[in-house]
Amino acid sequence: MRRVGIDAPSRSYEVLVGDGILKSAGELIPQGDEESIMVLTDRRVRAHWWDVAKQALSARGRRLALLEVNPGEGSKSFTSAANLLRRMARRSIRRHDLLVTLGGGVITDLGGFVASVYQRGIPLIHIPTSLVAQVDAAIGGKTAVNLPQGKNLAGTFYQPASVIADTSTLSTLPQREYVSGLAEVIKYGLTLDPNLLTLIADVEAVRNRDAGFLEEVVSGCAQLKGRIVSQDERDTSSRAVLNYGHTFGHALEAHGGYERWLHGEAISVGMVFAAELSRELGLASEDVVAEHRRIFQMHGLPVSAPFDPGEIVKRWNMDKKNLRGQRWVLLSDLGEWKLVGDVGGAQIQAALRRMAAA
Ligand SMILES: NC(=O)c1ccc[n+]([C@@H]2O[C@H](COP(=O)([O-])OP(=O)(O)OC[C@H]3O[C@@H](n4cnc5c(N)ncnc54)[C@H](O)[C@@H]3O)[C@@H](O)[C@H]2O)c1
Ligand SMILES: [Zn+2]
Known part of the structure; x- marks a missing residue:
């Protein structure tokens, strides 16, 4: 496994890259005092990788909940962000609870956005499962949803606490x-x-x-x-x-x-x-x-x-x-x-x- 340090001005964190590391995600995620862990994924990724993720994250002994959206760019919308926020509120998710994204760039962008605005920001871990997400979307803190007027028109800058890139997940892409x-x-x-x-x-x-x-x-x-990103986090x-x-x-x-x-x-x-x-x-x-x-x-x-x-x-x-x-x-x-x-x-x-x- 390799560790890559990201020194963004707003936060420093690590990108962990390795073959098969998803099954150790429970230990690799930095210690936190969360009571609940929510995992956001899409239906397609869920079919391949949820069982492994579930077992790995269960090792932390926290309440674990799955949030699922349809695969595809259509899920990167304000409507699905609002739905997710409401589901989190109904589950009484609190400020120290953890949101984990498990999926491609649609999931990391959407999950990042939701994590950044729920109670003004809760801890976020990305587990990118597409090549685009592992080399690009999960790193650097840009979050987004699309508007009918254009792609990525609404979003925030919000860095994760860490990124776990398991290259074996790419086998099903x-x-x-x-x-x-x-x-x-x-x-x-x-x-x-x-x-x-x-x-x-x-x-x-x-x-x-x-x-x-x-x-x-x-x-x-x-x-x-x-x-x-360390030179120019805010893209100026x-x-x-x-x-x-x-x-x-x-x-x-x-x-x-x-x-x-x-x-x-x-x-x-x-x-x-x-x-x-x-x-x-x-x-x-x-x-x-x-x-x-x-x-x-x-x-x-x-x-x-x-x-x-x-x-x-x-x-x-x-x-x-x-x-x-x-x-x-x-x-x-x-x-x-x-x-x-x-x-x-x-x-x-x-x-x-x-x-x-x-
Ligand atoms: N925030 C950023 O800096 C940044 C950078 C680049 C791209 N993006 C965003 O990322 C999105 C594109 O990312 P993407 O290409 O990963 O799209 P995606 O999340 O839609 O994934 C592509 C497809 O692959 C499937 N998939 C993902 N992982 C899989 C796996 N391991 N096995 C089987 N199927 C899998 C998904 O279900 C989906 O159908 C765009 O919305 C783009 O705007 C953001
Ligand atoms: Zn691109």
Whole structure:
């Protein structure tokens, strides 16, 4: 098992990463004086992992309750948050009681949000079970629910007391979800640490979901995200790097009505676009762009998509992060990123044309 320290300004905690550590969760969770432990999960994750979690958490000798929602993004809503808060109040959950999330990013975002507002904040532990949640969503303290007007429009910053990432839980993750999660790993590699790209070039280990390999990848990503979050917890400067490829990616997701593309697939195309734009601005070489395409294709991730350029530009202009003008995360080389404002319309159009032509 590896321990990665996260030193966020608002709280320091550990991300524990290991194969099979869920069954020791009762001991791994820091000691607290909770009387009740609530576990939030979705129906799909429950079928695979609740029995293991239940047994592990029972070891703490506390009242244990299961809160279940439907799988999928639809559960990340104000309505389900309100339902959960009411269920907690009916159970007389108190300020020192513990909420444990067991699931993908939908569950960690929703559970984080609920834990942060119930009685102004109760202790929170994340047990992420998807690759996206283990390398990204469970770390760094952003919580969210969606509004009809857009994704993640309501939320809080609320750090967990610890994160327990059991890589063996990824064994039951559907293949398409797993590959989609790899896109976030590749994002860390392209922007912050090309060593990760070398690691995941081992397609056999990737395909087999090899335990040692996953432990290295997940802990490596946790370390990188922790470093960024310690510098910029509230996302006013360097945390923007985590949005590499996401401006285009979010627009593509919305364009497809959130059904056509998984998030990781959309940001793969988005990262190719960001590389094309970097090249268009004379920052990056053609080789950097080619490397993007090569890596995504190696893992079966898309590098292009049919899209209407006018629609994409309209979508990203509506994106909440663009209220004060668009700033792009671009690369000058692998592992060398910068924030660039005031990118000309002509260059954006040229990069869009190259995407359409590819
Ligand atoms: N807070 C953040 O910093 C942050 C970062 C990245 C993503 N997110 C959010 O995370 C969400 C996406 O996360 P996700 O891809 O994990 O989505 P998800 O939680 O919907 O999980 C994807 C699917 O996989 C299933 N699943 C999860 N773990 C499983 C397992 N071990 N075995 C079998 N099935 C399993 C789920 O039931 C679901 O059907 C989005 O809402 C996104 O906004 C948040
Ligand atoms: Zn993402």
